[in-house]
Amino acid sequence: MKNSFFILLFFFLARTYASAQNVVSFTGESILASTQMEVWVDSSSQANFTQARQAFQEGSFFPGSLDFDYVKYPVWVKLKIHNQSPYADLFVVFENPLIDSIAYFTDTTHNVPEDYNYFGEGFASYKNFGTFQRFPLHIINQGTKTIYFKVSGTEQMILPVKIYTESEALSMNNTRDLIYGAFMGVVFVMLLYNLFVFIATKDENYLYYVYYILFIGLGQITLSGHLFSLVLGNYPTVVKYSIVVLPSLSGIFAVIFIKKFLSAKVFEPTIDKWLTVVAISYGLAGIVRLLGYDQISGRMMDSIGLPGSIIVFILAFRVLNKGFSSAKYFIGAWSIFITGVVFFVFRNLGILPFNWLTTYTLPIGAALEGSLLSFALADKINTLQKQKQEKEKEALMSALENERLIKEQNIILEQKVSEKTADLTKTNTQLVHTLNDLKSTQTKLIEQEKMATLGQLTAGIAHEINNPINFVTSNVNPLKRDISMLDSLMLRYEELCLEDKPISEKQAEINQLKEDIEYDYLKEEMSFLLKGIEDGAHRTSEIVKGLRIFSRNDEDSIIPADVIEGIESTLVILNNQMGKVKVIRNYSGHLIMDCYPGKLNQVFLNLLSNAIFATQEKYKDTEGGTISISIKVENDFVFISFEDNGTGMSESVQHKIFEPFFTTKPVGQGTGLGMSIVYKTIEMHEGEISIDSELGRGTAIKIKLKSNLRKSI
Numbered sequence: 001m002k003n004s005f006f007i008l009l010f011f012f013l014a015r016t017y018a019s020a021q022n023v024v025s026f027t028g029e030s031i032l033a034s035t036q037m038e039v040w041v042d043s044s045s046q047a048n049f050t051q052a053r054q055a056f057q058e059g060s061f062f063p064g065s066l067d068f069d070y071v072k073y074p075v076w077v078k079l080k081i082h083n084q085s086p087y088a089d090l091f092v093v094f095e096n097p098l099i100d101s102i103a104y105f106t107d108t109t110h111n112v113p114e115d116y117n118y119f120g121e122g123f124a125s126y127k128n129f130g131t132f133q134r135f136p137l138h139i140i141n142q143g144t145k146t147i148y149f150k151v152s153g154t155e156q157m158i159l160p161v162k163i164y165t166e167s168e169a170l171s172m173n174n175t176r177d178l179i180y181g182a183f184m185g186v187v188f189v190m191l192l193y194n195l196f197v198f199i200a201t202k203d204e205n206y207l208y209y210v211y212y213i214l215f216i217g218l219g220q221i222t223l224s225g226h227l228f229s230l231v232l233g234n235y236p237t238v239v240k241y242s243i244v245v246l247p248s249l250s251g252i253f254a255v256i257f258i259k260k261f262l263s264a265k266v267f268e269p270t271i272d273k274w275l276t277v278v279a280i281s282y283g284l285a286g287i288v289r290l291l292g293y294d295q296i297s298g299r300m301m302d303s304i305g306l307p308g309s310i311i312v313f314i315l316a317f318r319v320l321n322k323g324f325s326s327a328k329y330f331i332g333a334w335s336i337f338i339t340g341v342v343f344f345v346f347r348n349l350g351i352l353p354f355n356w357l358t359t360y361t362l363p364i365g366a367a368l369e370g371s372l373l374s375f376a377l378a379d380k381i382n383t384l385q386k387q388k389q390e391k392e393k394e395a396l397m398s399a400l401e402n403e404r405l406i407k408e409q410n411i412i413l414e415q416k417v418s419e420k421t422a423d424l425t426k427t428n429t430q431l432v433h434t435l436n437d438l439k440s441t442q443t444k445l446i447e448q449e450k451m452a453t454l455g456q457l458t459a460g461i462a463h464e465i466n467n468p469i470n471f472v473t474s475n476v477n478p479l480k481r482d483i484s485m486l487d488s489l490m491l492r493y494e495e496l497c498l499e500d501k502p503i504s505e506k507q508a509e510i511n512q513l514k515e516d517i518e519y520d521y522l523k524e525e526m527s528f529l530l531k532g533i534e535d536g537a538h539r540t541s542e543i544v545k546g547l548r549i550f551s552r553n554d555e556d557s558i559i560p561a562d563v564i565e566g567i568e569s570t571l572v573i574l575n576n577q578m579g580k581v582k583v584i585r586n587y588s589g590h591l592i593m594d595c596y597p598g599k600l601n602q603v604f605l606n607l608l609s610n611a612i613f614a615t616q617e618k619y620k621d622t623e624g625g626t627i628s629i630s631i632k633v634e635n636d637f638v639f640i641s642f643e644d645n646g647t648g649m650s651e652s653v654q655h656k657i658f659e660p661f662f663t664t665k666p667v668g669q670g671t672g673l674g675m676s677i678v679y680k681t682i683e684m685h686e687g688e689i690s691i692d693s694e695l696g697r698g699t700a701i702k703i704k705l706k707s708n709l710r711k712s713i
Contacts, residue, residue: 005202022038023079024036026083026084028085029168030137030163030164030168030172032160033162034064034161035063035556036065036079037078037079038061038078040052041074042074042075044634045074047076048318049150052076052150056076060573066160069151069299070156072295074152076148076150077148077150077159077686078147079146079149079161080144081137081144082142082144083140083144083217087142088138089136090164091134091165091169092161092162093132093163093164094149094160096158097132097224097228098153098243099153099225100118100119100152100155101116101119101120101149101151101235101497102133103116103150104148105148106146108544108634115135115136122235122236130229131176131224131225131226131229132171135149154295165207166372170589176224178280179360182367183217183220183363183366186367186370186371187213191210204260208253208257210251211253212253212254212577214249216254218250220363220366222242222243222246223362241290243289244286244294245286247301248282248283248285249282249286251279251282252283255282258275258330259275259314262315264315267315267319267324271311271314275311275315278308282301284296284300285301285304293603305341312554316330320657332372333368333369333370333373336368336369336372337369338362338365340365343361379686381526395651403538425678435708447609474531479530481631485517488517489513489517489519492513506681511670557598561592561609562592563638563640564590566600569601570601574605578611579621581615581625581627584627586628586629587630591638593638594706594707594708596645599681603677606674608642609697610674611646614646617647624645626644626645627642627643628641628642637701637707638704644698646699647698648693648697648698650693650695654693657675657681661673682705685709686709689701
């Protein structure tokens with residue numbers, strides 16, 4: 001929209017200008033011809049030289065200018081030069097290294113240019129080496145020649161067209177290279193110096209300054225064309241991206257350095273946030289350039305500079321007013337840099353003349369700014385050191401005063417310490433007695449828990465033993481009766497042997513006696529009764545064996561013991577409490593490991609008792625309750641798991657389950673020490689215990705123990 005308006009405006013102005021074309025008179029000294037040339041914009045982007053020359057002849061041009069803003073169409077330039085100097089070999093120089101392409105035509109050529117420079121083909125394709133694109137021109141003394149140029153570019157179209165003699169052109173190029181070489185030398189020296197200072201002091205201000213000065217230097221030589229001519233001549237695409245990306249990085253690190261140096265977050269938090277927005281805007285401009293939107297990225301950079309500079313000035317003056325003296329160096333450095341930028345912009349707008357000062361004011365201002373900022377950093381470090389010394393002096397005086405007070409207080413304190421020592425000795429004695437009492441109480445509570453557990457088991461064990469004993473005693477009387485009947489039969493055998501009767505009669509009587517006492521049935525009954533007595537005795541023996549294993553008296557020593565045998569003995573003792581609860585065993589054989597067997601059996605008893613209680617609470621006298629016991633060995637560890645499908649526990653109960661005296665059982669059914677003893681015992685074995693429970697679905701308790709505990713102790 002802006003470009004179209006620009007073209008239409010100058011098209012109407014050209015009607016009055018066409019009747020009197022300007023002629024550039026060259027007298028031997030370099031001359032800026034930008035305002036004396038004629039310009040035609042090819043809005044179709046398709047016109048050849050013949051069509052462009054026809055447009056000039058028809059008056060479709062407008063007066064020349066330095067700055068044409070952003071023009072997306074090719075710009076045709078016409079120059080009519082009258083040579084009044086004694087030099088015939090001249091140069092037309094476009095002093096803008098960021099132009100994409102320039103094609104050179106004369107009235108004697110047709111549609112093929114006599115010469116051209118195309119940025120995209122790399123620096124090696126340039127016909128005349130140098131950062132500026134220049135074209136040779138031969139005009140005899142008092143001769144006149146009309147030349148044409150087709151200019152295209154994606155950057156801001158600034159056309160400072162100057163005419164030089166050959167020697168002046170070469171001298172100008174050498175001078176420019178020398179100035180920018182000196183500029184990069186200053187940048188390099190400041191960069192190395194401040195990098196060394198950063199390594200020595202570890203002050204982040206110097207690191208951010210190094211980044212800032214690095215990208216300032218790279219940005220300047222990119223805009224001057226030296227990055228293209230000296231470093232990246234074969235990578236024009238990279239250079240095109242660098243035109244905005246490097247200045248945007250310079251802006252980002254400038255903001256970071258300024259925020260850090262001026263302590264913006266401390267002195268002016270609001271301005272600090274605005275500077276963050278400026279840094280983000282610079283970053284977005286660089287990203288937009290990388291995405292290929294050249295004009296938009298250029299506009300963004302133009303729009304960020306002025307408000308960003310104003311914000312920085314406001315911050316610097318406010319910080320200076322708050323007593324930060326180093327800010328004056330910063331204000332001086334920033335003022336020089338901004339002055340250079342203003343001179344450069346005003347030159348492009350035609351407000352200031354196009355001379356040596358306005359041409360090189362930007363690199364000179366940047367070099368001076370970098371130097372002054374280095375001084376500002378040094379002043380800040382000196383200020384901080386003075387403040388540190390003053391604080392150390394104050395701290396020393398305070399320490400001396402404190403030492404005096406301490407000496408005075410020590411005398412008083414020594415007296416009080418003597419008094420307190422006696423009190424502490426007395427208190428310590430009382431605490432020792434109290435601790436011993438607590439240990440004694442703890443031991444008694446644990447023993448009470450064991451006794452309570454044994455008390456609950458006594459009835460069940462008695463019942464378990466009573467069943468097989470009753471089975472034995474109930475079989476004794478029938479067995480006596482059967483033996484008595486056999487005794488009677490044997491006595492009659494003896495009598496018949498002494499009687500004088502025929503054998504047949506004796507045999508008949510014996511058969512009758514055997515039939516009377518049901519001899520065959522009597523043998524089967526006696527065998528059955530003996531088998532019952534044998535089973536009862538064996539069951540009693542198993543119960544006694546389980547009690548012996550469970551109550552083994554070796555709690556104070558680590559010995560190899562069979563863990564599975566300990567669990568089975570515990571199940572024997574708890575058999576009377578099981579009811580209809582089904583026990584599922586996921587183990588077999590024997591598992592010998594180092595442990596305190598008696599204490600570990602107490603753990604199994606407490607966990608199984610709780611599992612039986614939770615399962616019976618849920619299923620009452622019905623079937624369905626299960627307790628699963630799993631054992632597996634991995635490397636040097638034994639993993640034991642007790643899982644039930646009982647009532648489960650809430651999350652709050654799980655958090656308290658190992659606390660002493662905490663119980664969920666009704667009053668009189670639990671002391672609250674069972675799980676506390678379990679935790680202490682597992683801790684004694686250097687093991688781990690975990691609980692996974694869900695209310696209404698059951699509980700899983702997992703234990704991890706070392707199989708070779710004696711080696712780790």
